[in-house]
Amino acid sequence: MSPLKIKKGSTGHSAYDLRPSYSDTVERHTLAVLVENEPGVLARVIGLFAGRGYNIESLTVAEVDHQGHRSRITIVTTGTPQIIIQIKAQLGRIIDVHKVNDLTVEGPSVERELGLFKVAGKGEQRVEALRLADIFRANVVDSTLESFVFEITGTPEKIDAFADLMRPLGLQEVARTGVAALSRGAV
Amino acid sequence: MSKTMTGARMVVQALIDQGVEVVFGYPGGAVLPIYDELFQQNQIKHVLVRHEQAAVHAAEGYARSTGKPGVALVTSGPGATNAVTGLTDALMDSIPIIVLTGQVPTFMIGSDAFQEADTVGITRPCTKHNWLVKDTEKLAATLHEAFHIALSGRPGPVLIDIPKDVQFATGTYTEARQVETHYNPQVKGDLAMITELAKAMETAKRPIFYTGGGVINSGPAASQLLRELVAATGFPITSTLMGLGAYPASGDNWLGMLGMHGLYEANMAMHDCDLMINIGARFDDRITGRIDAFSPRSKKAHIDIDASSINKVVHADFPILGDVAHVLEDLLNVWKARGRKTNTEGLAKWWGQIKEWRAVDCLKFTQQGKVIKPQYALQRLEALTKKHDRYICTEVGQHQMWAAQYLGFEDPNRWMTSGGLGTMGYGFPASIGVQMAHPDALVINVAGEASWLMNMQELGTAMQYRLPVKQFILNNERLGMVRQWQELLHGERYSSSWSESLPDFVKLAEAFGAKGILCSDPDTLDDAIMEMLTHKGPVLFDCLVEKHENCFPMIPSGKPHNEMLLGDASTKDAIQAGGAVLV
Ligand SMILES: Cc1ncc(C[n+]2csc(CCOP(=O)(O)OP(=O)(O)O)c2C)c(N)n1
Ligand SMILES: [Mg+2]
Numbered sequence: 001m002s003p004l005k006i007k008k009g010s011t012g013h014s015a016y017d018l019r020p021s022y023s024d025t026v027e028r029h030t031l032a033v034l035v036e037n038e039p040g041v042l043a044r045v046i047g048l049f050a051g052r053g054y055n056i057e058s059l060t061v062a063e064v065d066h067q068g069h070r071s072r073i074t075i076v077t078t079g080t081p082q083i084i085i086q087i088k089a090q091l092g093r094i095i096d097v098h099k100v101n102d103l104t105v106e107g108p109s110v111e112r113e114l115g116l117f118k119v120a121g122k123g124e125q126r127v128e129a130l131r132l133a134d135i136f137r138a139n140v141v142d143s144t145l146e147s148f149v150f151e152i153t154g155t156p157e158k159i160d161a162f163a164d165l166m167r168p169l170g171l172q173e174v175a176r177t178g179v180a181a182l183s184r185g186a187v
Numbered sequence: 188m189s190k191t192m193t194g195a196r197m198v199v200q201a202l203i204d205q206g207v208e209v210v211f212g213y214p215g216g217a218v219l220p221i222y223d224e225l226f227q228q229n230q231i232k233h234v235l236v237r238h239e240q241a242a243v244h245a246a247e248g249y250a251r252s253t254g255k256p257g258v259a260l261v262t263s264g265p266g267a268t269n270a271v272t273g274l275t276d277a278l279m280d281s282i283p284i285i286v287l288t289g290q291v292p293t294f295m296i297g298s299d300a301f302q303e304a305d306t307v308g309i310t311r312p313c314t315k316h317n318w319l320v321k322d323t324e325k326l327a328a329t330l331h332e333a334f335h336i337a338l339s340g341r342p343g344p345v346l347i348d349i350p351k352d353v354q355f356a357t358g359t360y361t362e363a364r365q366v367e368t369h370y371n372p373q374v375k376g377d378l379a380m381i382t383e384l385a386k387a388m389e390t391a392k393r394p395i396f397y398t399g400g401g402v403i404n405s406g407p408a409a410s411q412l413l414r415e416l417v418a419a420t421g422f423p424i425t426s427t428l429m430g431l432g433a434y435p436a437s438g439d440n441w442l443g444m445l446g447m448h449g450l451y452e453a454n455m456a457m458h459d460c461d462l463m464i465n466i467g468a469r470f471d472d473r474i475t476g477r478i479d480a481f482s483p484r485s486k487k488a489h490i491d492i493d494a495s496s497i498n499k500v501v502h503a504d505f506p507i508l509g510d511v512a513h514v515l516e517d518l519l520n521v522w523k524a525r526g527r528k529t530n531t532e533g534l535a536k537w538w539g540q541i542k543e544w545r546a547v548d549c550l551k552f553t554q555q556g557k558v559i560k561p562q563y564a565l566q567r568l569e570a571l572t573k574k575h576d577r578y579i580c581t582e583v584g585q586h587q588m589w590a591a592q593y594l595g596f597e598d599p600n601r602w603m604t605s606g607g608l609g610t611m612g613y614g615f616p617a618s619i620g621v622q623m624a625h626p627d628a629l630v631i632n633v634a635g636e637a638s639w640l641m642n643m644q645e646l647g648t649a650m651q652y653r654l655p656v657k658q659f660i661l662n663n664e665r666l667g668m669v670r671q672w673q674e675l676l677h678g679e680r681y682s683s684s685w686s687e688s689l690p691d692f693v694k695l696a697e698a699f700g701a702k703g704i705l706c707s708d709p710d711t712l713d714d715a716i717m718e719m720l721t722h723k724g725p726v727l728f729d730c731l732v733e734k735h736e737n738c739f740p741m742i743p744s745g746k747p748h749n750e751m752l753l754g755d756a757s758t759k760d761a762i763q764a765g766g767a768v769l770v
Contacts, residue, residue: 039319044311051312082498089495095316095336095370 028057029084029104030111030181033073036096037063044094045073054087055079058113058156058178070098076156076179103181111181115159120147121170129169136162147172194323195220195354198287201330203230204363207258209249209623210234211242215262217289217302220354234623234652237644239266241616243273243344244642246284248620250277251603252578254406256337257284257620263291264302267348268309272610275313277344279607280429281404283337284344286314292352293321306348315343321350323358331363332370340372341493342404372492376509376517384464384488384505385522391462392533393485393540394422397445397474400429400606401467401491403599405511409433410599412515413466419519420529423541425453427468428591429606436595442541446474447742448588451549451751452541454740457482458748459540465489467511470500471607480747490514549740549753550592559709561586561661561732565593565633568659571716575629577601578621582614582638585667585738590633612641615658619645622654629657629720636662636729637686646699649725657719658727663734664689671737696727707731 035041042061049056058076077087084102091100103109117138119129126148133140133150136158142149152162156179163174192200198221202210209232214222225233236242239261246257261270267288277284291300307319316336320326326349333345388394396417402409410433417424417440424434425445434441443450445457457463463485468474470489475481481501488505489497497506507514554563579594580603581587587604596602603621605613618632632639639660649656670684693703702722706715706729719726739754 040307040311043308047312086495086499089493089497089499093493093495098369 024080026078026080027084027104028076028078029102030109030179031075031077031088031091032101032103032181033075033091033097034064034099034101035071035073035094036098037069037071038096041071041094041096042073044096045075045091048090048094049075049077049087052086052090054083060178060180074179074181101183103183106183108184109181110184111155111179112153113156113159113179114151114153114177115162116141116175117150117152117162117166117171118147118173119150119166119170120172122146125169129166132162132165132169138162190360191357192360193220193224193355193357194326194349195224197323197327197358197360198330198349198354199224199228199231200360201327201363202258203228205331205334206255207231210258210260211236211245211249211620211623212260213239213242213262213266215264215266215289215302217263217291217351218260218266218287218349218354219289220351221260221287221289221349232623233260234619234648236616236619237647238642239269240272240612241619241642241645241648243270243284243286244276244610244613244616245620245623246286247273247277247280247282247613248580248603248617249624250282250284250620251403251617252600252621253624254600255624256334257282258287259284260287261289262302263289263306264304266302267304267306270346271309271313272608272612274310274344274346276605276608276610276613278313278315280605281342281400282344283342285333285337286344286346288346288348289354290319290348290350293350294352296350306346310346313344314346315341317346317348319348319350320353323353323356326353326358327361328366331361331366332368334363335366335368336370339370341401373508374492374510374513376490376507376514378517378521380505380507381514381517382521384507385518385525387462387486387488387505388420388422388464388522389525389528390530392530393456393460393537394420394462394464394534395442395456395460396422396424396434396464396466397426397457397468398424398430398433398466399427399468401469402430402433402511403467405467405492407599409467409510409512409515412512412519414438416515416519416522419527420522421534422464422529423456423538425449425457427471427474427606428604430468431591431602432596432599435597437597444591446471447476447744448592448738448740449742450592451547451740451753452544454742454748454751455544456541460485463487465491465503466515467491469496472500475500476742477745477747482748547753554709557708559707559712559730559732561589561663561736562593563709564659564661564712564730564732565589567712568631568633568716569594571713571720572629572631575720576625576627578603578618578625578628578630580604580614580618580621580630580632582632582634582641583609583611583668584635584638585663585671585736586633586635586638586661588668588738589661594633611635611638613638615639615642615645615656616648618656618658619648619652619654622649622656623652630655631657631659634658634660635667636660636664636689636692637666640690643695646696646701646725646727650700653724655722655724655726658725659719660692660727660729661732662689662692662729663732663736665734667736668738670735674737675741675743692727692729696725701725701727703727703729705729705731
């Protein structure tokens with residue numbers, strides 16, 4: 001008496017497989033999230049991304065207003081336009097979130113990241129590393145006879161490029177802060 | 188004029204100041220100071236449940252049936268983890284509840300102390316907001332803020348975790364009016380967009396109101412305005428499971444519930460409309476079916492208090508962020524001021540089409556022979572209780588869908604069901620919460636035998652507090668909804684979907700001192716229901732029904748609305764009515 005025309009045993013009709021294929025142009029957005037500096041607020045933000053399956057490319061957080069008890073979380077995320085809109089709306093729902101700014105769409109902004117690079121080598125390699133560091137305006141913040149630690153600031157792309165160049169020259173360790181970003185011009 | 192008191196006393200004081208009348212809870216080591224304070228006062232009643240999950244569902248039932256927040260109090264560790272299902276349920280259905288949990292003393296947090304659990308960590312994703320209060324000075328303010336957050340914007344559950352030393356320590360009590368909060372969600376909708384919607388309403392040929400739980404949550408004014416709007420425009424209206432009662436089932440424009448087990452006319456109208464006005468619903472997958480085939484030719488308005496609901500699943504042509512009552516008031520005013528216009532010719536044709544769909548009579552069934560059909564049981568329950576001041580709860584399964592189909596709801600806050608989470612075991616404790624709020628009303632929980640067993644221990648609570656809740660079990664000796672899916676989608680392989688070793692429900696009731704009624708004969712059903720209704724105390728009604736009845740109509744998962752199955756109900760008539768879309 002089965003009135004269904006669905007193939008028996010088929011699982012291709014799961015209730016949860018309902019999403020249409022959205023436009024799949026994935027965009028990269030930098031979000032500035034001003035939050036109450038409360039315990040757990042970072043866990044809420046990260047939990048939101050994990051729980052709903054959103055991407056985090058980079059995340060930085062620090063208190064920016066001690067008196068006002070505010071921290072600023074800068075998140076670089078990727079997703080289709082619909083997902084990006086959802087991410088912002090979902091962030092806005094968190095009670096401890098005061099403001100969400102999408103720096104990617106709200107006009108020009110500057111993005112900077114700081115990287116520390118430990119490069120070990122001797123002779124020609126060492127000279128070459130130092131020469132490239134100079135071109136990239138990286139500072140030497142530690143040196144031994146066999147190694148340097150370079151400090152470099154710039155856009156994530158610049159730091160990526162520096163990493164690519166250092167790799168064959170004895171790159172041993174990298175530490176990066178993640179992106180900090182501000183809109184250009186007066187508020 | 189500051190008042191100094193212990194943290195435990197603050198908890199009770201804040202509850203009193205917030206107008207709380209009843210707390211559902213279960214004591215344990217980490218909340219003893221609060222229980223001690225509850226003992227020494229008589230403004231707040233405490234209902235001792237038999238399991239913390241039930242405390243939270245009871246608080247939900249209380250909240251859904253009153254519009255006021257429900258409160259639950261549980262101990263640390265297992266008390267808190269037992270509350271998780273209720274919290275998630277309340278989050279999914281936007282129910283304002285406040286859950287207070289005890290916690291090990293602050294100096295022991297993180298040491299894996301006895302009955303320590305990371306309660307705020309565990310409940311972060313299943314609360315609207317939660318707090319661990321480490322300082323008695325901040326406790327009262329946090330409690331007041333918790334009520335504010337639970338109730339404002341899109342309502343939801345909040346949790347406050349209170350370490351035992353914070354309960355013992357003394358601090359200054361902060362009054363509610365002294366508390367500042369930055370959380371004040373926008374309630375007024377954008378007038379320009381509301382005007383655009385009013386214009387679209389003037390010309391629409393095939394409009395429909397699609398309403399949801401947001402109308403109920405917005406308060407009685409929202410339901411009132413909705414009724415006015417429907418009457419004034421003459422548009423048809425359907426509702427989600429969560430929104431039943433906002434518009435009366437006896438109303439002329441009522442199409443019945445929509446969605447996976449919604450009515451044929453409601454789903455067909457949703458599919459074919461040219462203007463869909465979503466009021467406080469969220470395009471849930473049980474409603475939309477296959478998204479890319481969902482109401483393909485309509486412009487869609489979406490009124491919602493939660494920005495993240497708008498454009499989440501379905502693109503809104505008229506997105507309106509705001510509280511339903513506020514937006515409906517403006518919408519009515521704008522539409523009236525513009526001359527109360529509708530496309531009368533289009534509407535007349537639209538209603539003509541709807542009448543054809545209605546003629547399919549998709550809920551038709553025939554009661555024959557000696558076995559009670561579940562639909563018949565509900566039809567009789569409806570007939571015999573309609574005139575009562577009646578509140579209906581349900582568990583989850585086929586019986587829940589049949590209850591939504593065959594019972595009529597005339598007012599908001601009369602229908603308590605677990606929609607978003609679909610929590611078996613919700614209905615019985617919810618009915619206890621409802622009965623606490625409405626001691627003289629008729630409170631019925633339409634249950635499946637399997638769901639009901641999930642929180643059956645609450646029979647003790649019902650007896651202790653003399654709560655005359657009626658447990659109306661449609662006993663098909665099956666996990667009926669699971670069995671239905673297995674029949675339709677898994678080659679009739681009934682893997683673990685029958686209820687074996689069921690208790691004798693009459694004896695079970697009697698073991699608790701309650702009344703049990705068994706009915707298996709359609710001819711004695713009315714008398715048995717009347718016996719249930721006239722009995723003064725809790726009743727466990729074991730209604731043995733047809734074991735293999737399927738719940739129709741049904742939109743199979745992943746199918747569009749117009750590929751709805753009517754099962755054996757009215758297939759023949761449907762084809763006569765020109766519904767070539769039917770199976
Ligand atoms: C806590 C929980 N576990 C499992 C399920 C999955 N489930 C949905 S309906 C159902 C069967 C319910 O059986 P019963 O309460 O007898 O209701 P019926 O469908 O037979 O009317 C099950 C197991 C659920 N919804 N909730
Ligand atoms: Mg059953």
